[in-house]
Amino acid sequence: MFRVVAALVLSFALAGPVAVQAAAPPPTAKTAAAPARLAAMNGLPTETTAAIDAAALQVLERTGVPSASIAVVKDGRLVYLAAYGMADREAGRPADIKARYGIGSISKQFTAAGVLLLAEDGKLSLDEPVGKYVPGLTAGDRITIRQVLSHTSGYRDYWPQDYVMEEMMHPTTPEHIFDKWARTPLDFEPGAQWQYSNTGYTIAGRIIEKVTGRPYLEFLQKRIFKPLGMTSVTEVDTRPLGPTDARGYMRYALGPLHRAPKEGAGWLYAMGELAMTPEDLAKWDVSLIKRSLLKPGSYDAQFREVMLNDGKGSGYGLGVSVGKDRGRRTISHGGEISGFLASNRVYVDDGVAIRSEEHTSELQSH
Numbered sequence: 001m002f003r004v005v006a007a008l009v010l011s012f013a014l015a016g017p018v019a020v021q022a023a024a025p026p027p028t029a030k031t032a033a034a035p036a037r038l039a040a041m042n043g044l045p046t047e048t049t050a051a052i053d054a055a056a057l058q059v060l061e062r063t064g065v066p067s068a069s070i071a072v073v074k075d076g077r078l079v080y081l082a083a084y085g086m087a088d089r090e091a092g093r094p095a096d097i098k099a100r101y102g103i104g105s106i107s108k109q110f111t112a113a114g115v116l117l118l119a120e121d122g123k124l125s126l127d128e129p130v131g132k133y134v135p136g137l138t139a140g141d142r143i144t145i146r147q148v149l150s151h152t153s154g155y156r157d158y159w160p161q162d163y164v165m166e167e168m169m170h171p172t173t174p175e176h177i178f179d180k181w182a183r184t185p186l187d188f189e190p191g192a193q194w195q196y197s198n199t200g201y202t203i204a205g206r207i208i209e210k211v212t213g214r215p216y217l218e219f220l221q222k223r224i225f226k227p228l229g230m231t232s233v234t235e236v237d238t239r240p241l242g243p244t245d246a247r248g249y250m251r252y253a254l255g256p257l258h259r260a261p262k263e264g265a266g267w268l269y270a271m272g273e274l275a276m277t278p279e280d281l282a283k284w285d286v287s288l289i290k291r292s293l294l295k296p297g298s299y300d301a302q303f304r305e306v307m308l309n310d311g312k313g314s315g316y317g318l319g320v321s322v323g324k325d326r327g328r329r330t331i332s333h334g335g336e337i338s339g340f341l342a343s344n345r346v347y348v349d350d351g352v353a354i355r356s357e358e359h360t361s362e363l364q365s366h
Contacts, residue, residue, distance in 0.1 A: 044074070053084075069081075071278035071354075078279065083095035083096055083278075100277050101358075104340060106333045107270070109319035115318075129144060137203070145207065146318070149200065150306035153186075154187050155199045157197040157198055159198050177266075194316060201269075205269050236275045282355065289353065301318060302318045303317050319333070343355065
C-alpha cells in the first residue's frame, strides 16, 4: 500500500502531476464504495487523488486487507486525508478518517523526542550511561542513552519473532523484560553493530519515567501531543482501541482473516504503544518539517545517522531510519503490532510526508 501511494504522491509533489493509471475496482465486501475523505484537506490535483484512490482500493481488493488510511503533507501542510474499506468487517462499519490505528514502532520517534526534550531541559545527556537511571543492566556503566535509542547497544531484542508469542499474551513489566533480555550477555560490543532492539526502547521509557517522575504517556502528552494539537493520541498497551476505531485483524499466510489477539499489557510500552488518527500523525510530520517543537540541535541529533565503532553508517538516527529516496533526504519508520501495520516517511527538505495505516497483519507480525 505505502509504496504504491508514495510513488503517485511523489510523482506530483516532487516532479509534477501524474496521470490516472487505473480506475477503482467495483465495490465488494472487502472495500467501501468510496473513500471517506476530508474534502477540506484535499489539496492535490484531481488526477492525483483519483490515482491514489484507485491504487488504494485495488490494493485492498487484491490483498483482502479490510481497511487503510492515508495522509499526505505537502509544502509543510496537510493536503490529503482519506480512509478506505471496512474498519469493522463484522459490524459492517466503513473506515473513517477519525478512526485511530495503532502505529507500532513509529512510536519510537516520540520516545526519542521525549528523551531529547529532557536533554534540552538539562536533566540528562544522551551520552550518559543507562545504568545511571536503570540499575543492574548488563554493561549499564558504558552503554549510553544514545546507543539504546539508535539500536547500537548490544541488548538483545525481546520481540524478533513475526508473531505474538504465548508469553506475550500475558502481562509483563519493564523489570521482567530487563531481567530476561537486558541483564544477560550482550549480542555484541556496544557500538559495534546495528541490531533492532525493542528492549532498548523499554529502557528509554523507564529513563523518561525515572527522570520526570511521571508515567511515560503523561509526559509525552504534556510535552509533545498537547503542544502540537494531537488530541486523538492514546495507548494500546493496556487496553484495545475503542468501538469507533479500526479493528485489528490477522491471518496466517493466505488464510482467512481473524480478529487479531491483543498483546498482554506491558509489552508495547515505549517501543510501540501509541495509536492516533492519520491527521494527528500528519501534525507530527509537519512539526518535523518545520522544526517547530524541539531545538535545532535536537532535530540534528535525531536525524543524524549514528556511526558504528568502525566508522560505518548504521542507517538509523534516534528513533528514525535515515536515508535517501530519489536523491532526497528521508526520515522514516514502519510499525507493526498485532493486527496493525503502519508506514511513515518524511522528506524533511522538501516539505513532503506520506503515511499509511492498515489493520491486518500476517502471522500476527509486530
